[in-house]
Amino acid sequence: MVLTRSPQQKPDILRAGNLEEIPWLIHGFSTRVGGFSRAYGDGALNLGFTKDDSRAAVERNRRALLKEIGAVDGAGKRSTHISGKKSWYNDSHLWPLVTLRQIHSDIIRLVESPIASPVVGDGLITHTAGLLLAVQTADCLPVILVDPKRRAVGVFHAGWRGTLKRIVAKGAGVMRCCFGTHPRDLKAAIGPGIHACCYEVGAEVREKFESQFAYPASLFREVKESDPVRDRYPLLFLTARAPGHGELPKKIFLDLVEANRQQLLAVGVAAKNIEASPLCTHCRTDLLFSHRAEKGRTGRMMGAVGIAPK
Numbered sequence: 001m002v003l004t005r006s007p008q009q010k011p012d013i014l015r016a017g018n019l020e021e022i023p024w025l026i027h028g029f030s031t032r033v034g035g036f037s038r039a040y041g042d043g044a045l046n047l048g049f050t051k052d053d054s055r056a057a058v059e060r061n062r063r064a065l066l067k068e069i070g071a072v073d074g075a076g077k078r079s080t081h082i083s084g085k086k087s088w089y090n091d092s093h094l095w096p097l098v099t100l101r102q103i104h105s106d107i108i109r110l111v112e113s114p115i116a117s118p119v120v121g122d123g124l125i126t127h128t129a130g131l132l133l134a135v136q137t138a139d140c141l142p143v144i145l146v147d148p149k150r151r152a153v154g155v156f157h158a159g160w161r162g163t164l165k166r167i168v169a170k171g172a173g174v175m176r177c178c179f180g181t182h183p184r185d186l187k188a189a190i191g192p193g194i195h196a197c198c199y200e201v202g203a204e205v206r207e208k209f210e211s212q213f214a215y216p217a218s219l220f221r222e223v224k225e226s227d228p229v230r231d232r233y234p235l236l237f238l239t240a241r242a243p244g245h246g247e248l249p250k251k252i253f254l255d256l257v258e259a260n261r262q263q264l265l266a267v268g269v270a271a272k273n274i275e276a277s278p279l280c281t282h283c284r285t286d287l288l289f290s291h292r293a294e295k296g297r298t299g300r301m302m303g304a305v306g307i308a309p310k
Helices: 055-069 160-164 167-179 203-212 228-232 256-266
Strands: 002-004 013-015 025-030 033-037 080-082 085-087 108-110 123-126 132-137 141-147 152-158 187-190 220-224 250-254 274-276 301-307
Touching (some): 025 055, 108 167, 132 141, 132 152, 141 167, 152 160, 160 167, 167 256, 256 274
Parallel strands (some): 187 274
Antiparallel strands (some): 141 152
């Protein structure tokens, strides 16, 4: 997954290499760089209508995203991306941007025309050209599915709750029902999100995954908490309780990327057709928004996909 670096005041966009080769596809994962918001740092590309940012700034950021990603109608006025080369033109008409009121669900919406206001759900699919479908993230994973043979696309918001409900696997199934998509034809791109290095969860989350999947051992790792004082003076912490009761609890980390990759493999998507960003939102707050790292006061990125008109 490569970063398309833009001049100042134009969004920095991440694009998946396995999707770049599809000539009719418009796609990208936004970063926090190259916008007009000041609430989360000067020049932040916040694409969500958050309480800290102004609506005018967010709308301006969204227009900038649409132009940079290439979602612009007009002969000779579309931003094109061919073999890594990009041309920038003034837009004459921006595509409709279709978003959701996300609720960490497995609800997937078929979109065939512009929607006046966001509908409830966490996944969008279409085979209609000239629409840009997008989900918002700030630690959860944005996942794009593309059927190159039937010119159909989908984008999904996968946090741990959506992943537990198998939203990307269900997305592949809904695309088969609606468009005749075969999983072996699908190409998938998993955008930036919080990675296993930083995604600490509670024991109850692991228990939920253990009840639903046969491979939870590959998704979780444990790290024993350390206390320098306890390590140096262990006798101070001796208790009369049974062994183990006086020990510090272990931290549990979830690999959300691997969980979604396993779901895609399980429904028949080829491993070679799945690409995942190596960027962790929690580690890279210089480039990406992270709800956890920034303690809830942060902007929103977008994973977006669309079909160019013939």
